[in-house]
Amino acid sequence: MSHLDRVDEATFAAWNRLAVRLREDLDAAGFASLDHDSATGVNVEVDPGNDPGGGVFVSWVVGPALLEQIRQPVLSGDLQSPAIRHHRVINEAMEQALRVILLSAGHRVEPANDEYRPLTLRVITDHEQL
Template sequence: MFERVGAEESAALKKLARRVRDELAAAGLPVVAPELDPVLAGGAEVDIDDGDDAAGGVFVAWQASPRLRACASRAFRLKQLDEPVLRHSSAVGAAMMQAMAQILASAGFSVEDARDEYRPQQLRVLAGPPSGQPPMWAVRDDELELPGWQDGPTGCAG
């Protein structure tokens, strides 16, 4: 029987997935909105497997544009295995997985190849940066100062 993780672990997985989406979006990558129809989706796709087993966790995949996927699917369906679009589609996926792994690692995430036959060309996110560490792109206090403020955000001068 399929067992799910508890509520606390589920919340932690959701938080980690949100942080991964935010970091990839901050890098300028399109991020697939959860539950968006796959016909419309292209970009980084972050998925949560909330199974209470070794296959559970947060995973990242790359979805090429719907048009490139349709061309590759057509060639495969017609058994045109020498069609250049198949090699190109695979190369795009591999390049984007490598890029996303480097982006996440640079931001302090621990990632690895999913090593799962059901998740080819996907990353498993093992952990995020320490919880007290703000993202690289976070708004800094010095960005919030307004001209004319003398003693900080209260606006009260001595």
């Protein structure tokens, strides 16, 4: 991504401040974020793109054992396998839980509606409030 494709520094800084607040709010609710030396838990992502894919996003990352269980069915195209169904149920449940918790904490969220970020929430920002 070239420099021209990024949001301005003030917006990027505001998004990063929001990401810190999100991690704090989710930590207070008992969720470990990926910043805590784990590959499992809440992923808070800041995408600096100056396009519809840019912004602040929150998603759930399942544990490595389940990721390994779904690897072969995904590669073989078996999207109806029990492991993939289980993965989908977990992610749908966690997306809903994260939405409710973030709304309760005062954040505005919406589905990311991004094919590259399924079951991911976009946190809507108001730069003046950051």
